[in-house]
Amino acid sequence: MVDEPHSFPFPYQPYSIQEQFMEALYNVLDQGKVGIFESPTGTGKSLSLICGALSWLKDHRKKKEEEAAQLLNSSQIVSNQQLSTSLGHSEITNSTKPDWITEFVQKKAERDLITKLKEEELKRRKREEQLEQIRHNSQLRYSLKRKKDNVHEEALRLLQLSKESQESRAVDCLEDGEEELIVAEYESDDDTKPKNHIRYVDEDDGDLEEEHVTKVYYCSRTHSQLAQFVHEVQKSPFGKEIRLISLASRQNLCINDEVRRLASIHLINDRCMEIQKNKHAEKDKGEEPKRKKGVTKTVCPFSNHDAVQGLRDESLVKVRDVEQLVTLGKEIKACPYYGGRSAIPAAQLVVLPYQTLLHESTRRSSGIKLKDQVVIIDEAHNLIDTIACIHSSEVSGAQLCCAHSQLTQYMERYRNRLKAKNLMYIKQILFVLENLVRVLGGKVGQNPKSQTITHPGPELHTINNFLFKAQIDNINLFKVQKYCEKSQISRKLFGFMEKYHGNLLDTATKENHKSAGLEKYLQSLQQKDNHDAHTPDKMKPADELQPAMASPMFQLESFLFALTNADKDGRVVVHRQGTVAQSFLKFLLLNPAVYFSDVLKECRAVIIAGGTMQPIADFKEQLLFSAGLSPDRIAEFSCGHVIPPDNILPIILSSGPSGQKLEFTFHNRETPQMMDETGRILSNLCNVVPGGLVCFFPSYEYEKCVYTHWEKNGIHDRLAAKKKIFQEPKKANKVEQVLAEYSKCIQRCRDGKDALTGALLLSVVGGKMSEGINFSDDLGRCVVMVGMPYPNIKSPELQEKMSYLDKNMPRVDGQSPGKVLIENLCMKAVNQSIGRAIRHRDDYASIILLDHRYARPNTLAKLPQWIRASTQVQSAFGPAFASLRKFFLEKKERNSV
Secondary structure, three states: OOOOOOOOOOOOOOOHHHHHHHHHHHHHHHHOOEEEEEOOOOOOHHHHHHHHHHHHHHHHHHHHHHHHHHHHHHHHHHHHHHHHHHHOHHHOOHHHHHHHHHHHHHHHHHHHHHHHHHHHHHHHHHHHHHHHHHHHHHHHHHHHHHHHHHHHHHHHHHHHHHHHHHOOOOOOOOOOOHHHHOOOOOOOOOOOOOOOOOOOOOOOOHHHHOOOOOOEEEEEOOHHHHHHHHHHHHHOOOOOOOOEEEOOOHHHHOOOHHHHOOOOHHHHHHHHHHHHHHHHHHHOHHHOOOOOOOOOOOOOOOOOHHHHHHHHHHHHOOOOOHHHHHHHHHHHOOOHHHHHHHOOOOOOEEEEEHHHHHOHHHHHHOOOOOOOOEEEEOOHHHHHHHHHHHOOEEEEHHHHHHHHHHHHHHHHHOHHHOOHHHHHHHHHHHHHHHHHHHHOOOOOOOOOOOOEOOOOEEEEEEHHHHHHHOOOOOOOHHHHHHHHHHHOHHHHHHHHHHHHOOOOOOHHHHOOOOHHHHHHHHHHHHHHHHHHHOOOHHHOOHHHHOOOOOOOHHHHHHHHHHOOOOHHHEEEEEEEEOEEEEEEEEEEEOOOHHHHHHHHHHOOEEEEEEOOOOOOHHHHHHHHHOOOOOHHHEEEEEOOOOOOHHHEEEEEEOEOOOOOEOOOOOOOOOOHHHHHHHHHHHHHHHHHOOEEEEEEEOOHHHHHHHHHHHHHHOHHHHHHOOEEEEEOOOOHHHHHHHHHHHHHHHHHHHOOOOOOOEEEEEEEOOOOOOOOOOOOHHHHOEEEEEOOOOOOOOOHHHHHHHHHHHHHOOOEOOEOHHHHHHHHHHHHHHHHHHOOOOOOOOOOEEEEEEOHHHHOHHHHOOOOHHHHOOOEEEOOHHHHHHHHHHHHHHHHHHHHO
């Protein structure tokens, strides 16, 4: 029996493809599958995702409530049966006793289930009532609460001053605040908390233990895309009822000016953690050793528990994006970062960036639980590369030498205060650092900028071979990783750095200060600090007032953690160049499925969506099948465009106006004949294409080479006589300016204020304008792709990836997986670039692919279906030019009518 189609709330009459999209999405969520959804830009993909997913969520919640109600109603029947059983107990014979026992056990289990459901229902109702109450009187409550908080905080300050006045004796010669720089006693091979453990807010917090309701996690690549999605939710039929929370990093959500002004994300995170630790230290003060009386530690004024909980509740009663959440936090003086995190359990829709969802430790620390939840990953065409990038790591020789220098001084400074286990692990880390620098051809204790590399070039190793080459294969990196996490050694070292504010020894001068004189040197630093403490900030040099750089130990930790991957899942690149400081070590993740598998296993359903998902085979082979997902759990959906078929004219051109065969191979594309032919094609196109013409080249270097050639032989002047020429800038901060001038030029031509026919924009595949930029209407009436943008096959990283796929993946249509990867990377880049033109239902454009290789069946099949269906393959330029002229003349006549 076929299910009746669902009815979806929508802000307007949906297109038929939107109805199909929502129906397919609903079924995937209901059946708990993994769906790959492709919907071209301009077809209302975001609204379809919102209305389809939230309709399922609403029905799912209603279904659960009905099931709970039925079980609650049946509880009376169960009670009556219990009574009957009890009354008839004396008449039961020995022969029926086993059945009675079985029935009793079954009924007891049912009673327990009903009790549990009652409790869950009561919790849900209580939460709903609380949110409804907040909706009506939140402003009044916050006004009263702020007054109360001010009185409470004043009392706490007086109590703190009273306590500090009694702490007149120091435990030893340590300066004020240094006690906290010493790592707590560490017990190896023990999962319990270290002694003197200070709880950090990022660890399990009681506020995060609230039961999670069934929800949808929506993630995308950039904050602007997430904000756009939230605005679509606000306009949707669910905008007034859905409980939505937007998550972001501290860098985007922090409202504490002292923290926000720090330049590095590491510095922002650590400053926030430090002041949060100060707040919790107040609660656990009885466990701390006494300190000298000193300056009261900074506590974030926006971390008040009641205020944060108030922000949590307020954020759930109205849909807000990140900027609106920050504005709310400033109004009620509460931290949006922690307020948003605490709102996750009760939220029904959580909007967050890729990094937060796909990185396990970030996901865990944010309080995100994926068990039986729904995840939607939008703009997922680069999902494989994104996961690989998130879990890859790189550390330079300069960072390794700096970390060794800092950690050595830290150990010497606090040697007498560190327990044996701490000293052992710190010495292990120092040993690892020394050997990593040695692998790069250097030596610790010397300036890495002055150590010249004698045999430069990249080397590629398996993880095990690299550990053996670095002679650290006898170090248990899993224990080192656990030590770094539990002891917070990187944060302690950062605090040590900050304490002396750039006055620590660098590697260039370290050899002049042996260990025997190090203690004396540090004592001189203390004296300098004591003097500086009485020096007004305005008397200090400007550079001393800048925040200290984050400790390179953070980068080292990331690299060491990467080395704990399975040997077959990653590779290590040793890249020596110039000096030791310029050389680096890089870990490459070859198997992203090992990290994506957790998401697939925990979630009820996963949706991978994008405007252009072709070729889909990569997602299935490298992410889904490699993660152990069975084919019957995968569903695919691809819809056409909302534009009429005659609004698009894709042409594969095999030869140019002079009959030159178009084959832009790496060795052939820079010949004068190929560059001249490209110029002739564009010159002819400028005669018939109105408005904007966007031409994509495989690289910046090739675009510059062609442009220079055109300037020398006069082609540039012929093009400039018809359309004004613009070039994509390499610097991101100049992109907006170029686009604005490009758009203004087209507008002037359209208004008849300029004799030109429009503008020509020379862009680069994979550059600033090949993704995320909309060349709608006259901004992009024609998109030209010059050649096939294959990646650099000589790259050691790419060669290793190809080798890995050849060993671990099945052949595809008789081709090796490595060769298929190269083709797929090329066509993904092409699809993203040519998708810049058609942006809405009434738009029209032509797409010209300049290379005869696009006509190969395997290559043609990797174009989006809505483009492939209308594609013409033209072996000669004449017929192609005639089709183009006819196409644009018809559009001009239609528009004039």
